[in-house]
Amino acid sequence: MLSNQVQSKISTSASDHICPNCGNKGLEIFYEVRNVPVHSCLMMSSKEEALDFPCGDVVLGFCDKCGFITNVEFDPKWSAYAPNYEDQQSFSPTFNKFAVDLAKKLIDKYDLHNKDLVEIGCSKGDFLLLLCELGNNRGIGIDPSVVPGRVQSEAAERVTFIQEYYSESHAKYVGDFICCRHTLEHIQPTAEFIQTVRNSIGERKNVAFFLEIPDNTRVLQQLAFEDIYYEHCSYFSPGTLARLFRSCGFEVTDLYLEYGEQYLLIEAIPVDTPSSKIHPLEETVADVVADVKYFTENIQQKLEHWKQYLEKMQAEQKKVVVWGSGSKCVAFLTTLDTIDKIEYVVDINPHRHGKFIPGVGKEIMSPEFLKEYQPDTVIVMNAIYCDEIGQMLQKMGVNPEIVAL
Known part of the structure; x- marks a missing residue:
């Protein structure tokens, strides 16, 4: 059985870690959970196999230059996304309604009819197939955990799945629209990843890029410790995400929250020189500092509440x-x-x-x-x-x- 030690306190001195989002040296450590499984969604075939699963540490560091938060103890060697990585959410009517509404919105907004679409981190392919069904589009899905044929769809013959991690080698797959949902939070060199996407687009200024990730502002303000785990190595607030996109050569055209304000969504287009326009949803780095402070001062109380609750139920x-x-x-x-x-x-x-x-x-x-x-x-x-x-x-x-x- 796992035995964890949770600590929540802003360190008095900056660490030597370099921010993978902006390159700033020195991250303030503010939250630690030791000895947790390095993957949450890899399905194990036996109890023994599950209990013997490798463990690592979550040590969150905060960058006071860009507002980015990352697990400084994250080791990419554990990024073993494969077909037995089971994160498919399309069995829920609630989630399906959200996905259909989002797909229709993007199709209407970007006139995605008879177009070529690319999804980076497509999981089992549900959303890409939905976009291709509703808009009669063609698609390329890139994800090491994809299982071709898992999702039944009339658009299946128009969609090609590539069971690999996205990299520069996939730059030729651009199409007319690029989307990426719930993938960036699993990647630590975030600037490198977004820049790779931007480089792949090149001078094709009519290619929009849509990305969706968990909103870390909610995690900090609501003390949502359940949304902090090993494979989520990167945590974004709206301002942090928008600043990253601008630094990589994108103009942010929309920035908003969805799904009970749990998800942060950004839409952007490639430009030669991004403007300095700040979107209304963006917060400042000082705002993130305040959220981190609130989290560190209150998280232990919430953890204790749930421990006592479960102990009471057991008693x-x-x-x-x-x-x-x-x-x-x-x-x-x-x-x-x-x-x-x-x-x-x-x-x-x-x-x-x-x-x-x-x-x-x-x-x-x-x-x-x-x-x-x-x-x-x-x-x-x-x-x-x-x-x-x-x-x-x-x-x-x-x-x-x-x-x-």
């Missing part, structure tokens, strides 16, 4: 289940060091059922399991799914207390 012999077996679940259980307080974890994704969570060792159960188990409490890892989960439980005749993390 009262309550049956507590976690709904959602992905990265939030792994961070929730390992950061609190209370894996033994939860007996079962359920997930809606059928490709996770019967698999074991790395570093945690819990078998992932189908929601149908709850009919028999009849839990007293279901802790939902993402509040945006509470209504959806409540309806599913009600239809199954299961009526627990639903607690949102």
Whole structure:
């Protein structure tokens, strides 16, 4: 079983680490979680394999020049994204509605009809196929974890998947529109990555670039420790992301929040000289400093609250289940060091059922399991799914207390 040590305190002196976002030397360390699994979504075939999974440390450093936050202990050797990396979210009606609405918005805004599209970090291909279905487009998806044929689509014959990490060797794949969703947070040399995309576009100034990542402002302000885990090595606020794009030769055309303000979305076009125009959503580095300070001063209290809650449930012999077996679940259980307080974890994704969570060792159960188990409490890892989960439980005749993390 993992044993973690969590510390939250801004160091008095800057470290020697160089910011991978702007090149500034010296990052202030402010949050540490030791001995956590280096991957959250690689599916393990046995409990023993899951418990023997490699562990690393999360040590967050803050750059006082650009506002970027990164895990200074991150080691890219653990970036083992492969077909058994299971992060597909399209089994949720709530998420699907968001994806369809977003796809329609981008198609209308950029006239993506009969065009060539590229998605960097396409996962299992759901969103790229959706864009190609709705706009009769052609697509190239690049991701080492892609499973061609996993997602059934009438557009499948118009989409080519490349089971590789994106690099300069893929610069020829530009097309008319480039998108990248929930990938940049897994990459530490962030400036190098965005610059590679910019270089691939070259002088084709009509190629728009759309990118979506978690919003770190929410993580800091809401003390969302469950969104801090090893493979998320890079954390962006709106201003930090916009400044990065401008520094790499992009003009930011839109910057906004979606999905319960959990996701940060940016749209940009290549230019020779970006303007100094600041988008209304952008915060200053001083604002990020204030958010980091708030986080460090309050996170321990929130961690203690959840530890006491789980201990109380165990003492009262309550049956507590976690709904959602992905990265939030792994961070929730390992950061609190209370894996033994939860007996079962359920997930809606059928490709996770019967698999074991790395570093945690819990078998992932189908929601149908709850009919028999009849839990007293279901802790939902993402509040945006509470209504959806409540309806599913009600239809199954299961009526627990639903607690949102």
